[in-house]
Amino acid sequence: MKSNGGAGHTAALVVVLCVLLPGAVPAQHAAATITNPFQGRADVIDEGRSLFNQYCGHCHGTNAYQGERSRDLRRLNLRYGQQAPRVFYEVVSNGRLDKGMPVWKTVLSDEVLWQIFTFLETVQTPP
Numbered sequence: 658m659k660s661n662g663g664a665g666h667t668a669a670l671v672v673v674l675c676v677l678l679p680g681a682v683p684a685q686h687a688a689a690t691i692t693n694p695f696q697g698r699a700d701v702i703d704e705g706r707s708l709f710n711q712y713c714g715h716c717h718g719t720n721a722y723q724g725e726r727s728r729d730l731r732r733l734n735l736r737y738g739q740q741a742p743r744v745f746y747e748v749v750s751n752g753r754l755d756k757g758m759p760v761w762k763t764v765l766s767d768e769v770l771w772q773i774f775t776f777l778e779t780v781q782t783p784p
């Protein structure tokens with residue numbers, strides 16, 4: 658009985674390690690596939706739109722209506738296709754300071770950024 662209990666403990670430890678270890682390298686994995694955690698969530702669109710208008714609208718146009726192509730965020734899918742979520746996340750996180758796009762990583766949470774992206778998905782120019 659006693660030694661069985663010990664084996665049970667070892668097995669439990671192995672299980673715990675297996676669960677914990679993959680979580681130890683999320684950064685690498687995330688870099689390969691950056692995806693919108695709110696994809697398809699209609700319930701965050703309104704919030705995303707209002708966050709967008711609050712933080713981004715004065716440069717990117719109210720509701721993302723914007724004539725200047727380099728900052729027309731309705732063209733993200735056209736420009737970047739499946740890479741759009743990754744490009745969005747990288748540009749918004751790190752900015753393009755030389756071009757006048759601020760850094761948002763320290764200002765807005767990931768949650769807010771992806772809510773904004775979820776809104777932007779609804780206004781993309783069709784291919």
Ligand code: HEC
Pocket residue numbers: 709712713714715716717727728729730732733736744745748749753756757758759761765773
């Ligand atoms: C101070 C003005 C300003 C604000 C505020 C601003 N941006 Fe930008 N953003 C720019 C400019 C200018 C560019 C174009 C950079 C370039 O020419 O490459 C840009 C580019 C981008 C791009 C890349 C577009 C592309 O097609 O490559 C994304 C994505 C973006 N902005 C998202 C946002 C989001 C989201 C917000 C709000 C959280 C925001 N921006 C707020 C000025 C701004």
